Amino acid sequence: MEVKTVGIACDHAGFPLKQFVLEYLEKKGYPVKDYGTYSDASVDYPDFGHALGEGIESGEVYPGIGICGSGEGIAMTLNKHQGVRAGLAWCKEIA
Numbered sequence: 518m519e520v521k522t523v524g525i526a527c528d529h530a531g532f533p534l535k536q537f538v539l540e541y542l543e544k545k546g547y548p549v550k551d552y553g554t555y556s557d558a559s560v561d562y563p564d565f566g567h568a569l570g571e572g573i574e575s576g577e578v579y580p581g582i583g584i585c586g587s588g589e590g591i592a593m594t595l596n597k598h599q600g601v602r603a604g605l606a607w608c609k610e611i612a
Contacts, residue, residue, distance in 0.1 A: 531584030566594030
């Protein structure tokens with residue numbers, strides 16, 4: 518089975534969780550492309566959501582993980598991209 522590159526992006530509120538998920542995926546052997554942000558300094562989630570969405574749309578990465586303060590903002594941004602369907606998953610039963 519081919520291992521796909523997983524894309525991940527976040528805003529400042531999602532930075533700690535993104536770092537945790539990134540380390541977990543890398544430990545499990547998944548190739549990961551990090552679209553940022555790279556610190557907890559205040560940023561706008563659409564900047565990073567669009568970067569991830571473009572990566573998914575182009576086939577550079579699949580699947581993608583978007584993290585922001587509520588989860589809704591980055592999901593709405595991702596859903597603006599052709600072929601991307603993002604939703605909010607706050608627990609494993611919903612995911």
